[in-house]
Amino acid sequence: MAADDDTTPTDPASVIDAVAAGAARPEGEDEHDGVPGGADDEVAAWRDKLATAAISPRAKEALTESREHLDAAWHSSDAGTEAAPAGKLRHAHRAALVGMRHVTSHQVPFNRELVVAVDRLTRVVEELATRLELVDTLEERYGGILRRAQAGVATAGVQIDDLAGELAEVVAGLEDVTARLADVEADVAGQRQVLGATRAREDVVLRTLTGAAGTGTGTDTATLAAEVDRADAALLRRLAAAGRPRPETVLAWARQLEPAVAAAAAGAPVLDLDPDRGEWLDVWAGLEGPASGVESDPAAAAVLRERGHDVSDGEPVAHLAELPAGSLGAVTAVALADVRPLGELVAVVDAAVTALRPGGALVLVVADPAGAATGDVLWADPRRRPVHPDALVLLALDRGFAEAEVVGLEDGPPSLALVARTAGGAPPPA
Incomplete structure (x- = not known):
């Protein structure tokens, strides 16, 4: 092809x-x-x-x-x-x-x-x-940086743990310091009280000596001592006010004890010792018989008289001892039994058992000793001391009362009331 x-x-x-x-x-x-x-x-x-x-x-x-x-x-x-x-x-x-x-x-x-x-x-x-x-x-380029950063984070974690431990030690130290500071403050407060009393004595002495030097007259030791004692008493009353229960509490105690006081008095006079603000006198004034008081603070006594109460100035124990035998239906005191020395408490019980009529009652309030450990307001009074309720009952019975009991008060800080009755008279209310 x-x-x-x-x-x-x-x-x-x-x-x-x-x-x-x-x-x-x-x-x-x-x-x-x-x-x-x-x-x-x-x-x-x-x-x-x-x-x-x-x-x-x-x-x-x-x-x-x-x-x-x-x-x-x-x-x-x-x-x-x-x-x-x-x-x-x-x-x-x-x-x-x-x-x-x-x-x-x-x-x-x-x-x-x-x-x-x-x-x-x-x-x-x-x-x-x-x-x-x-x-x-x-x-x-950056691997080394990353590894160093990781190592740094690990080191920082260890350092943070160490700092946390050190911080815990610091906190514990601060708590210890705080506790010690509280103790120091308490000591300082006590020293201030002592200093206040000392300063009051010095002021009285200086005023007295200055007045004596200005007038050229001498002042005997008894007069000077009496003025110093009055200055101390005024300071003590100001400190005791911190441990005073609220007025509504004292009034509630009076309402609770009113049936026993009314039955014992049965129209006879009622004497309230150191009525202070007068809450108990307000209640006793509504009883059948007359109610009166004797107040160791002249200023408080004057206020009560302005309110219409029969209150005299004076020392409650001495005033009670001077009253005729059987002249009272009831003797009461809301702040006396555990803020006075034991000798004065015994003197009050002895004077009351004599001044009360047959079937009369002695009513004394004391703070519950258990409240001292919990810091109840009553224990802010520097004069207050614990008095066991059984000791109150034994004291009343030993000094001649026919019967005695201690009842718990229902309102306010834990408190107790001794209700001791002389022989005779109508039976106590149920």
Whole structure:
């Protein structure tokens, strides 16, 4: 079969000629030479990208080899599809191509798709290599800082634990100091009381001596001592006011004890010793018989008289001892039994058992000794001392009362009341 240069050879002779012509083609000559674009330009672009990639030399070398393999694969991807140059084998070559077209027609796209796919994978690997290089750089640059920071955090944790322990010791020390300071303040308060009493004595002495020097007259020791005692008594009353129960509490105690006092008095006079603000006199004034009081504080006595009560100035114990025998129906005192010395308490019991009529009653209030440990307000009075209720009962019976009992008062700070009765008279209320 005859054919020109543009005709693909199909007969055996022409195929052989085409093969021979291809073999005789000069090395390096390509059918696509001089055509813009193509495989050479794409390979060059790959090489440029590889050269500018920020990766390590070892990774760059591996990627360069990969690009060279891709370049070779690209140039050989269409092998077997090109016609041989003019020559004795040109027709044979063309004939062979025609005979193998059903095989090579699909191989070229496959080869090129494969090359492109490998190229894409190479790009991904290149990007991963770049990122890994960046990670290595960051690790090299900041890894030491991070490790030092972690070590610093661990050290700080230990130091915080140490500081917490030291802070706990400081807190414990402060608590100890606070407790000691409270003790010191209590001591200072006691010293202030003593100092106040001493200062009052000094003031009296100075005033007395100054007056004596100005008038040229002497002052006997008894007069000076009496004035000093009055100054001390005034100071003591001011201190005792801190342990005074509230008026409504004292009034509630009077209401609770009123049936026993009314039954014992039965119309006879009732005497209240040191009535102070007069709450009990307010209640006793409503009884059948007269109610009166004797107050050791002249100022308090004057106030009670202005309110209409029969109150005289004087010392309660001495006043009670001077009353005629059997002249009273009841003797009461809300603040006397545990703020006076024991000798005065015995004197009050002795004078009362004489001054009371048959069936009369002595009513004395004392603070519950158990309240001293809990800091009840009654124990703020510096004169107060604990008096056991059994001791009160035994004292009353020993000094001549026919019967005696101690009852608990229902209102206010824990307190007790001795109710002692003389022989005779009507039976006590149930």
